[in-house]
Amino acid sequence: MIHGHHRSRARFEDPVHTVFRCVNKLYSMWLQATYPFASSGRNLSIHVPCELSRRIAHQIKLGNSVLIRKGTWFNIVPGLDRELKIIIDDNCVIGRRNSISAKNSIHIERNVILSNSVLIHDHAHAFEDITLPISAQGVTPGGRIRIEEGCWIGNGSSIICNAGELVIGRNSVVGAEAVITKSVPPYSVVVGNPGRVVKHFDLTKQVWVDGPARSMGTELPRQVCGKTCPTRSPQCAAHRQGAEGHSAVYFNTQETTNG
Amino acid sequence: MKKLSNKPRARFEDPLSYFSRARTKLYTLWLSAIYPFVSIGRNLSIHYAIKLSRCVAPQIKLGSSVIIWEDVWLYVVPNPGENVKITIDDNCSVGARSTISAKNCIHIEENVIMATSVLIQDHNHAYEDISRSIRDQGVTVGGRIRIETGCWIGQGAAIVCNEGDVVIGRNSVIGANALVTRSCPPYSVIVGNPGRVAKRFDATSGFWVGGDAGRPVLTELVRPQIT
Numbered sequence: 001m002i003h004g005h006h007r008s009r010a011r012f013e014d015p016v017h018t019v020f021r022c023v024n025k026l027y028s029m030w031l032q033a034t035y036p037f038a039s040s041g042r043n044l045s046i047h048v049p050c051e052l053s054r055r056i057a058h059q060i061k062l063g064n065s066v067l068i069r070k071g072t073w074f075n076i077v078p079g080l081d082r083e084l085k086i087i088i089d090d091n092c093v094i095g096r097r098n099s100i101s102a103k104n105s106i107h108i109e110r111n112v113i114l115s116n117s118v119l120i121h122d123h124a125h126a127f128e129d130i131t132l133p134i135s136a137q138g139v140t141p142g143g144r145i146r147i148e149e150g151c152w153i154g155n156g157s158s159i160i161c162n163a164g165e166l167v168i169g170r171n172s173v174v175g176a177e178a179v180i181t182k183s184v185p186p187y188s189v190v191v192g193n194p195g196r197v198v199k200h201f202d203l204t205k206q207v208w209v210d211g212p213a214r215s216m217g218t219e220l221p222r223q224v225c226g227k228t229c230p231t232r233s234p235q236c237a238a239h240r241q242g243a244e245g246h247s248a249v250y251f252n253t254q255e256t257t258n259g
Numbered sequence: 260m261k262k263l264s265n266k267p268r269a270r271f272e273d274p275l276s277y278f279s280r281a282r283t284k285l286y287t288l289w290l291s292a293i294y295p296f297v298s299i300g301r302n303l304s305i306h307y308a309i310k311l312s313r314c315v316a317p318q319i320k321l322g323s324s325v326i327i328w329e330d331v332w333l334y335v336v337p338n339p340g341e342n343v344k345i346t347i348d349d350n351c352s353v354g355a356r357s358t359i360s361a362k363n364c365i366h367i368e369e370n371v372i373m374a375t376s377v378l379i380q381d382h383n384h385a386y387e388d389i390s391r392s393i394r395d396q397g398v399t400v401g402g403r404i405r406i407e408t409g410c411w412i413g414q415g416a417a418i419v420c421n422e423g424d425v426v427i428g429r430n431s432v433i434g435a436n437a438l439v440t441r442s443c444p445p446y447s448v449i450v451g452n453p454g455r456v457a458k459r460f461d462a463t464s465g466f467w468v469g470g471d472a473g474r475p476v477l478t479e480l481v482r483p484q485i486t
Contacts, residue, residue, distance in 0.1 A: 012313070014312070
């Protein structure tokens with residue numbers, strides 16, 4: 001039997017959804033009211049259930065209009081310091097079943113979209129001691145991760161930083177199922193495992209070009225300098241040349257790779 | 260044909276599982292009765308709860324004996340054009356936590372089994388304008404995806420179509436965590452990221468060729484594309 005008579009457009013949403021939406025709204029309000037977040041913005045939407053412990057909330061900062069879909073897991077490796085570990089800025093969307101685990105710092109800037117099943121870890125399990133099971137060896141010192149504004153991280157990709165700093169440059173695209181362990185320049189498209197740049201935006205010609213920028217080779221550059229350009233504008237000439245105070249990581253890295 | 264749901268039973272099932280089964284049954288009945296699907300078959304099993312808005316149901320067609328496991332996300336991008344955007348034919352099984360997101364047309368033919376966490380998406384985010392964040396740029400034109408009869412999609416695989424048609428040929432296997440952005444021939448095994456044909460059925464000799472003795476014969480199939 002085929003129900004052929006339901007051809008009319010849906011005039012109203014499923015009433016059960018209203019219940020879910022109320023639950024999500026209440027849950028978001030509950031979290032904002034009772035969890036000691038470092039700060040949390042207005043218009044937050046956190047869907048039930050999110051694995052977020054009250055114990056770690058004081059090291060998490062959430063911006064305005066952040067949307068966190070259900071099943072997302074926030075973890076902070078217990079440590080002695082009390083500094084901010086996870087920062088999510090305004091208008092970010094965190095998809096379903098993401099796993100965000102910070103030991104040092106994970107900073108997600110404004111307008112970033114994370115799809116479903118994304119993994120962002122700034123540390124890993126240590127495995128060097130062969131006499132102990134890996135579960136007993138603790139975690140590596142780890143690094144810091146920054147995802148700059150306007151990025152889009154595809155479904156199922158992993159961003160793992162074992163040491164140093166990993167920066168995903170502004171408006172970059174990380175493809176589905178990609179594995180990123182090194183920094184990504186701004187305005188580029190990275191796919192595959194291990195991740196490599198397959199497209200980038202040529203700032204001089206103002207077009208998207210296949211392949212990585214010439215001076216960078218196929219490997220993603222490793223971060224050597226933590227400074228960033230204060231303007232962060234692609235048109236900033238000083239930024240492009242890696243001048244003092246403007247030494248954006250990518251451009252400095254190019255010089256080192258060339259030399 | 261052997262049905263996926265007819266597994267041999269122990270003498271009695273854990274009584275607690277009756278609650279979840281009853282919930283699934285009720286949820287399936289609720290969806291069939293309330294949601295305005297284009298058409299919906301018999302003997303469906305939709306596990307509680309999938310993410311599906313009633314507004315997109317008029318563009319979805321479900322066959323008989325389809326199993327949709329929990330936490331699946333069926334999404335249709337608002338876009339004029341074809342009436343039916345997502346078609347899931349008889350005896351398909353859509354694994355838990357899968358995402359199917361259609362802008363033009365996604366057709367999953369009969370007897371396709373999908374493992375968990377599969378992504379099938381016929382469009383992408385546009386990213387070309389560097390002066391705006393990707394979030395504000397909307398989606399690309401996208402293409403059409405057809406998965407032919409009898410395929411098996413492995414855990415975590417992603418099938419993404421940026422433009423044109425992507426057809427996964429009949430009885431093909433997509434390996435775990437593979438990324439497919441181009442069409443693949445029938446009777447082949449696709450693995451890796453980007454996906455390559457690791458094995459295929461040779462009709463003249465009647466054997467599966469390539470991929471044995473630990474040294475797969477790899478054929479470049481997919482140019483790395485953004486997804």
